[in-house]
Amino acid sequence: MSEIVFDCPECKSPLKVDESGSGMVVDCPHCSKKIQVPRKPTPIAVVGSAAQPPLPPSRPSDPKPGANIPVFKNEPILVLILGFVTCGLYLIYWNIKMAEVLNAVAGRTVISPVAAILSGCCVPVNVYYYYLAGGTLTQVGALIGKPELKDKSTMMVLLGIFFPMVAAMILQGHVNEIYEKKA
Numbered sequence: 001m002s003e004i005v006f007d008c009p010e011c012k013s014p015l016k017v018d019e020s021g022s023g024m025v026v027d028c029p030h031c032s033k034k035i036q037v038p039r040k041p042t043p044i045a046v047v048g049s050a051a052q053p054p055l056p057p058s059r060p061s062d063p064k065p066g067a068n069i070p071v072f073k074n075e076p077i078l079v080l081i082l083g084f085v086t087c088g089l090y091l092i093y094w095n096i097k098m099a100e101v102l103n104a105v106a107g108r109t110v111i112s113p114v115a116a117i118l119s120g121c122c123v124p125v126n127v128y129y130y131y132l133a134g135g136t137l138t139q140v141g142a143l144i145g146k147p148e149l150k151d152k153s154t155m156m157v158l159l160g161i162f163f164p165m166v167a168a169m170i171l172q173g174h175v176n177e178i179y180e181k182k183a
């Protein structure tokens, strides 16, 4: 049951009356004068019903490199086929998903979502995308036990200029190895 908390209008003593006494005239236990219990309790005056539910405990956020990598596993050849079939539309989606994976691998935002979206529409941004993606190969290589990948970032840029589809397939292939390694 809620209680109405108010001050006696006569002697200013703090009083508590059960909610069922709302609007009733009672004798103040302090000054014995007849006083009326407030009819409409304000949320602050009502004890017990205004309690806020406790906030859920905040998740400890420790973005460790390689932690919580979203699963984006595809057959590399399927990336090529879908890219052609959808006239490149699939590649925009692919760029966004791959950016999420590579950002998780690196533990920071290497490729921003905007860059990922634009890279599907605009060749210079696409080359920039593979430049950034190539930079994460060191971390990808560390995850899959292939330290030699760190030397392939230049190759990624060159492929991004001349054969972006091949760059996408190679990248997808290495990313697949992350999940195979975990399984």
Ligand SMILES: [Zn+2]
Pocket (backbone or CB within 6 Å): 008, 009, 010, 011, 012, 013, 028, 029, 030, 031, 032, 033
């Ligand atoms: Zn009183």
